[in-house]
Amino acid sequence: MPTELEELVGFIAHPNPQIRAVAIENLVPFSETEPSIFKTEQLKPVKHLKFLVRDIPKIAEHALTILINLTGDQEILEFVATDEKFLEMVFSHIVHPEEPNADLLAMLLANLSKHSHTKSILHRTQETPSQLSSSDRVIDHLMDLFVKGQDGAYNKKADFDYLAYVFADLAKHADVRQYFLAEQPYDGVIPLTKLKVFTEHKSDIRRKGVANTIKNAAFEVSAHPSFLSDSGIDILPYVLLPITGNEEYDDDDSMDMLPDLQLLPPDKKRDSDTSNIQTHVETLTLLTTTREGRDLMRKVKVYPIIRETHMSVNDEGVQEACDRLVQVLMRDEAPEGAEEGTEERVKEVEADEDDELVEV
Template structure:
């Protein structure tokens, strides 16, 4: 005899929509407390849930909440992330300007992006809504959704903040890192330059996802000249401003800093999330892998900012990251790189990298 919970799971496929909505709503807590119940009969309940994402708005909302919880499980994650028709539906729905569950779809994509095969998103194509002003590349559409859709500007029911976590996980793949660093033909813009402006955004989710996307992209060492160039990505102001507070520096120190950091308001605050501060400092350290990067950071007087960050942020991870960067900036060195030292710095940061970036 099936248990009451098993019967409830069975009701998600009931022909009566009123029964489906009640069943899916009541099953949301069990997707956290008893997820195994959804893996019965070779994941048949998960198959039904994927279908319900196409159902009425409220049923789809409940089904998405359950799928977001269940895709923390590697078996369910692979089952969902390899369903081509389901992915096609998710991407077509999320870009629609009136999709009521767009943010839940973004949260689900944040989980699906952890699956190694998600790097295939780079090859996905679909027609873009005219309102989005994008091309047929799905990643470009997600990027434009993220930029144009903040605070309900594209879809009144969505802010698309969780797409930042999608980008962060996708940027762990070399081919997608290269996408973020290459000018796109439809608008002539490097995608990472669209993201960098959000390192001081009010949304904790946006800031965290963008910080990690930039850091992951910075593992592409050959692209560092573009990162540092004022005419290309020009990333340094967007890494230094979030880790800078309202402290005052000596005139001599200030005069050498980037213009953006010379006249900060008295109420300037560092990022409230110490994990973001650590991430930005680690990205700066990655950018010292080349001699050009080290010399530029010395020239623009990055050291005093890191010194104050180390002093004022009471967090072991931040202080360790600052120590590593200071050791690089303050050392005496020959005019040539020591490749083994550069490789060691990158290795240290890779080992520290948080594989579980997102919990949704």
């Protein structure tokens, strides 16, 4: 005999919208406490939830909330993330400037992007409102939503902050990393340069997602010259500023630092999230993979900044990351052609990647 909860789950497919609305609203808390009730009959309730994302806004809101909570389960994640028609619907809805549940769609995508199938976004196309993008590629649409849509500028009911988590997971795939690192035909801009400006944004979510996207993209060693060039991606100021406080440095050190790090205001603060600081230090470590990267960091006095970060941030992960970077910057260079330790350094950083699920 089905339990009362299982009977309630059955009502989300009821033809009467009022009954559907009451049932699904009452089921939201159980998506966290008893997710198994949605896994009956070969995930039939999840199939209904995917359909209800197209329903009236309030029902769709509850359906999305439940799906966000359920996609922490690997079986459900697989079932949702590999549904091509469902993904097509999500992407077509999220770009609409009046979509009331756009941020919930972004949160759901943040979870779905943990499944490898989501990297197929690289090859997806669709029509989109002209005020958003001149491209027909879905990945460009998400990038434009993130940049143009902050603080309700594109859709009054959305800030699209959670798309930063989508980008971070997509950047774990080598083929998608190329997208973030290459100038795009539709606007002539390298996508990572659009993201780097958010490393000190007021939104904790934006800062975290962007920090991880930059770090994951930095595994592409062939792109390091662009990362370090002021005519390319020019990432160093945007990675160093969030880890820099209001410390005073010796004149000799200060004069050699990047212009953006000189004469900082007395109220300058580091990122409040120590995990972001650790991520940025790990990005710097990745960028020491090449001799050019190490030499540049020594030249612009990265070591004093890392030294002060180590002393000021009472966090084991941050201090260990600082120690690893200092060991690289302060060591003597091997003779030409005798360089060692690059693979170990990359693996050391890669093992520390974060993999956070979104819940409502």
